[in-house]
Amino acid sequence: MSDILPFCQVKLQYLLDLVLDQSLDDNAFRVAAYLALTHADHDTGECHPSFETIGTALGRHAKSVKRALNKPEMARHLTVVRGTNRGNASRYRPTEDALRRATQRRREGDKIVPLSRVKEGQSCPPEGTHLSGKGGQERPPNREKELKPRTTAAAPDLPGKGQSGTAPARSAPPSPLVFVPQGICFARDWNDRLAQEGLATLDRSLPLAVNGPHRGFWVPARSPAPRGSPEWREQVRQLRCLAGKEAGKLEQRHAG
Structure with a gap:
């Protein structure tokens, strides 16, 4: 096999x-x-x-x-x-x-379908457009336009001062939590990714939850997002928040 x-x-x-x-x-x-x-x-x-x-x-x-x-x-x-x-x-x-x-x-x-070979470049006519050898245009001067006062240049469009423009890139919005049963491939995918990033695995950072007949963990998604993506950074932030809440609960129990 x-x-x-x-x-x-x-x-x-x-x-x-x-x-x-x-x-x-x-x-x-x-x-x-x-x-x-x-x-x-x-x-x-x-x-x-x-x-x-x-x-x-x-x-x-x-x-x-x-x-x-x-x-x-x-x-x-x-x-x-x-x-x-x-x-x-x-x-x-x-x-x-x-x-x-x-x-x-x-x-x-998984096989890659090869693309058909196409003719490169653009199809152009064999001969160019015949242009007149005489340059410029003949027209009388526009006295009204010459006497009109020139206006000042428009102010630059600055996004940072309330004007239109491209807004700065934002991080990915938080996603709702998904329950992943303990021991299945999705939980192992999370543990493998967290270990690669030098972070604690699910069983060491999150509380073991019960959902129906299963035991597992509440995580940001069923599978981790691609490494380095905004979604992955948001998932790491959510996991740290969940781990911080659990640590806070443990401290309160010990203090009580």
């Missing part, structure tokens, strides 16, 4: 494969997509949530979830290793065939 890309890089292509499979009904597709988007491992796509956890998230009974998993398994989208008892949950993992199809879709989409 060395030629297969990590699951986080082919997740969208894997989901497209599920969408295009007409043998999957709505319930089967929702269960398979939920596993891929919420619980899948960053590299392999493997996960092991219980039927009750999946059912609570999707509003389905555990038995309905169990039946729905049969279809993506039969269609070779998932490999299901069923648990033996309540303490040993079933394990789900994308099949090698599904990962190969997703990898092929990803690589085909």
